[in-house]
Amino acid sequence: MEFHPIRAEDQEIIQEYFKQIDSRNCDMCFSTTYLWREFYGLSWSQEGDMLIIKTGFQDEAPGFYFPIGSADPERALTAIETWCEENRVPVRLYCVSRDHEKWLDIHRPSLYQVTYNRDVEDYVYEREKLVRLSGRKYHGKKKHVNKFKRAFPDWTYEPITDANRRDCLEMLREWKKINSVEEDIEKHAESCVARNYLLHLEMLGQKGGAIRAQGRIVAFTVGEKINSDTFVVHIEKAFSDVPGAYAIVNQQFLEHEAGDCFYVNREDDAGEEGLRQAKVSYHPVFMIEKGMAYRSFQ
Numbered sequence: 001m002e003f004h005p006i007r008a009e010d011q012e013i014i015q016e017y018f019k020q021i022d023s024r025n026c027d028m029c030f031s032t033t034y035l036w037r038e039f040y041g042l043s044w045s046q047e048g049d050m051l052i053i054k055t056g057f058q059d060e061a062p063g064f065y066f067p068i069g070s071a072d073p074e075r076a077l078t079a080i081e082t083w084c085e086e087n088r089v090p091v092r093l094y095c096v097s098r099d100h101e102k103w104l105d106i107h108r109p110s111l112y113q114v115t116y117n118r119d120v121e122d123y124v125y126e127r128e129k130l131v132r133l134s135g136r137k138y139h140g141k142k143k144h145v146n147k148f149k150r151a152f153p154d155w156t157y158e159p160i161t162d163a164n165r166r167d168c169l170e171m172l173r174e175w176k177k178i179n180s181v182e183e184d185i186e187k188h189a190e191s192c193v194a195r196n197y198l199l200h201l202e203m204l205g206q207k208g209g210a211i212r213a214q215g216r217i218v219a220f221t222v223g224e225k226i227n228s229d230t231f232v233v234h235i236e237k238a239f240s241d242v243p244g245a246y247a248i249v250n251q252q253f254l255e256h257e258a259g260d261c262f263y264v265n266r267e268d269d270a271g272e273e274g275l276r277q278a279k280v281s282y283h284p285v286f287m288i289e290k291g292m293a294y295r296s297f298q
Contacts, residue, residue, distance in 0.1 A: 001079050003043040003054050006034055008203060014044060017051035020070040024230045025288050026122050026267045027095055028068070031204040031224065031234065035196050039189045048075025055094065063092035066100045066293070074107065085297050096291035104293060112293040119271035122288035123279045127231065127264045130282060131255045137283055141247050148244025152213035157252040160201060160208030160220065168198055168210055171217040175237050186270075194235045197222045206234070209253035211245060218242045219249035223257070231258035232265040246278075 006014070015030040026032060033042055033053065041056030050069040056062050062084075067076035084091045093100075096114055104112045133142040149155060158164055176191045201208050201222065210220040219238030226232040231254070238245035254264060265288070269276040 001045045001047060001052065001083055003045045006037040006042055006044055008034070008200075010044070011204075014051060017069045021068060022227045024122070024124060024227055024232075024263065024265055025095060025097075025290065026226065026232045026234070026265050027065075027290070029224065029226050029232070031197070031206060034204070035193045035200075036189075039186075039193075047079040048072070050076035052076055052080060061089050061092065062087075063094055063292075065095045066093045066097075073103065077108075081295070084295075088297075090297065091293070091295040093293040094290070096293045098289065098291075101291060101293070108295075112295045114291045114293045116289050116291045120268045120290045122268055122290075123266045123282070123284040124230070124286050124288060125264045125266065125282055125284050127254050127258055127261055130264060131251055133251065141251075141282070144244040144247035145251055146244075148213075148242075148248045151243065155211060155213045155248070157256060158210045158212055159256070160198065160210055160222070164210060164212075164217065165198060165201075167212075167217045168208070168220045169195065171210075171220060171239075172198070172237060175239065178239075194222075194237060197235050207257040209249065209257055211238075211249045211252065213242070213245075219245040221249050221253045223253070225258070225261060226265065229261055230263040230265055231261040233267065236266075250282075 004010070011030050011034070014033065018028050018030065021028060036042065043054050045052045045054070049071040050067040050073060052067055053065040054062055055064065064080050067073040067080070081091055101114045104114065129138065133145065160168055172191065172194055180187045180191060197204070197206060198208065206222050206224050208220060208222045210217050212218070221233060221236040223231055223233040233253070236246070236249065238249055258264060266279060266282070269279050
């Protein structure tokens with residue numbers, strides 16, 4: 001297999017494979033693959049009419065996403081196994097679903113060990129519930145939104161365009177100064193990815209929304225329709241010292257930009273306890289599991 005760096009001009013080819021599987025997994029879209037390509041060392045190839053994405057994360061041994069596309073994965077997976085055996089590394093398959101696990105049980109019985117990591121599961125919600133915030137379960141969230149509106153009667157929601165992009169970038173710079181530390185490489189990478197989402201919003205087919213209060217941007221968010229019924233929120237930043245900023249940008253963005261979707265994927269919590277509590281508090285309707293399948297040739 002010949003692997004290629006992921007470039008902007010590859011978008012149409014790669015995105016077509018993601019469309020074929022109609023997945024709600026936040027990793028199954030071009031924008032995520034493209035913007036995290038350097039941090040995770042991502043490259044791509046094609047085999048058996050399937051997309052193969054290889055990872056080379058820092059000092060870890062290389063791994064692969066489970067083959068992506070609507071064709072039979074047999075040929076593509078065989079190519080991965082052959083590559084790993086020739087390079088004397090075990091097979092590591094990421095983004096493995098329960099259906100993928102069943103396929104491995106049938107076609108590779110007893111050869112793969114599949115494990116699931118709670119820290120990388122995506123949270124999926126019903127969009128309507130996050131917009132309306134009705135009922136007892138969402139009383140606290142609605143209270144935060146109302147508190148923000150009372151504190152900032154001049155607030156506005158703005159789609160992100162060339163007219164306010166620079167303001168959003170400035171807000172991100174301030175957010176990074178407050179929240180990032182030099183030794184936290186992943187947090188630094190996240191800020192770089194957020195910046196690139198803003199800079200390449202149109203090229204990547206993203207929608208963006210921002211909240212302005214007292215003349216400045218206090219929160220912004222970016223996302224896209226990822227499959228036939230699901231909108232994924234890739235980036236959400238707000239000043240934590242502005243009460244209700246996170247709550248209102250979440251609600252307003254989904255109300256204005258995700259009206260044709262039933263579900264909202266708000267990605268994983270990366271194992272951060274505070275983020276986990278926040279995501280659970282919005283009451284997901286289900287989680288998207290992401291397994292890792294391992295096979296050794298020894």
